[in-house]
Amino acid sequence: MSSTVSVILDHAVGVLAAAGVPTPQVDAELLLGHVLGLNRGQVQSRAITDAALDAEQYLAVIEAIERRAAREPLQHITGRAPFRALELAVGPGVFVPRPETESVAQFAIDALLQVPSASPRAIDLGTGSGAIAIAIATEVPHAEVFAVENSPQAFIWTRRNARELAGDNLRLIFADLADTPAELDGEALDGTIDVVVSNPPYIPLGAIPRDPEVRRHDPEAALYGGVDGLDIVRAISVRAARLLRPGGVLILEHGELQGDEVRALLAADGWRATATHPDLLGRDRTTTALR
Numbered sequence: 001m002s003s004t005v006s007v008i009l010d011h012a013v014g015v016l017a018a019a020g021v022p023t024p025q026v027d028a029e030l031l032l033g034h035v036l037g038l039n040r041g042q043v044q045s046r047a048i049t050d051a052a053l054d055a056e057q058y059l060a061v062i063e064a065i066e067r068r069a070a071r072e073p074l075q076h077i078t079g080r081a082p083f084r085a086l087e088l089a090v091g092p093g094v095f096v097p098r099p100e101t102e103s104v105a106q107f108a109i110d111a112l113l114q115v116p117s118a119s120p121r122a123i124d125l126g127t128g129s130g131a132i133a134i135a136i137a138t139e140v141p142h143a144e145v146f147a148v149e150n151s152p153q154a155f156i157w158t159r160r161n162a163r164e165l166a167g168d169n170l171r172l173i174f175a176d177l178a179d180t181p182a183e184l185d186g187e188a189l190d191g192t193i194d195v196v197v198s199n200p201p202y203i204p205l206g207a208i209p210r211d212p213e214v215r216r217h218d219p220e221a222a223l224y225g226g227v228d229g230l231d232i233v234r235a236i237s238v239r240a241a242r243l244l245r246p247g248g249v250l251i252l253e254h255g256e257l258q259g260d261e262v263r264a265l266l267a268a269d270g271w272r273a274t275a276t277h278p279d280l281l282g283r284d285r286t287t288t289a290l291r
């Protein structure tokens with residue numbers, strides 16, 4: 001059986017809308033584009049010209065639509081997640097990077113650019129796909145960047161993305177972030193870092209994410225941070241205080257209702273100038289502090 005782009009696009013939008021996918025038109029266009037090797041604009045213009053799909057393309061599109069209708073993340077089906085200027089490889093075992101984390105990376109980039117050093121140093125704790133670390137390493141090429149992850153499944157993706165997208169100013173560390181080594185290859189890390197950045201797991205254990213894509217497909221270790229969601233933030237507060245040089249900056253992503261608690265726990269640990277910043281939608285998603 002065969003079909004035209006416009007017919008199958010309409011079909012896909014209907015199927016995805018019925019399955020409760022929040023953005024059926026966008027997802028349908030991206031899935032078609034993925035199978036046909038086209039970007040969204042090209043899919044839209046092909047819909048106008050009513051180009052025909054061959055049988056193989058048709059079956060591949062149908063399979064992709066079925067997977068998405070079963071609420072598999074779009075990024076697992078395409079195998080790619082956009083993040084700032086990057087196209088990261090993602091799939092089962094790794095957290096899919098989110099658009100809101102792009103502004104967390106911006107805080108880290110801005111802080112690094114203000115450091116009066118030929119090679120300022122940043123570390124990303126809980127790097128997952130490597131999104132924040134690779135963005136920093138590529139956008140601030142004179143910086144030295146370290147990325148820490150302790151999930152073997154996630155680290156496969158970290159390594160792959162680092163190899164494909166980053167240069168030799170990014171170094172990966174497979175470790176629990178609480179046990180980030182004090183030195184690496186005989187060179188001190190403790191007391192030498194200018195910027196610590198993290199998007200840690202921060203969902204309270206009892207709070208089940210609404211979206212099936214998150215609940216069923218993001219790794220639990222990437223989501224949950226203990227009873228109040230802040231166990232990993234507490235571990236970061238302790239470890240970052242030793243990694244940073246005096247005056248160094250800590251940048252944390254958190255849930256939109258956690259700003260007060262995060263600032264309070266950082267202040268209790270001796271951090272200065274704690275501040276919570278709204279994202280582009282006005283939600284409190286990032287807290288910064290000075291060592």
Ligand SMILES: C[S@@+](CC[C@H](N)C(=O)[O-])C[C@H]1O[C@@H](n2cnc3c(N)ncnc32)[C@H](O)[C@@H]1O
Nearest residue numbers: 095097126127128149150151176177199201222
């Ligand atoms: C919310 S995800 C963020 C991933 C990535 N930084 C991003 O923003 O897309 C949190 C990451 O922290 C990792 N993680 C959780 N606990 C950790 C620990 N104790 N040590 C190192 N990494 C940890 C998880 O495996 C996951 O990859």
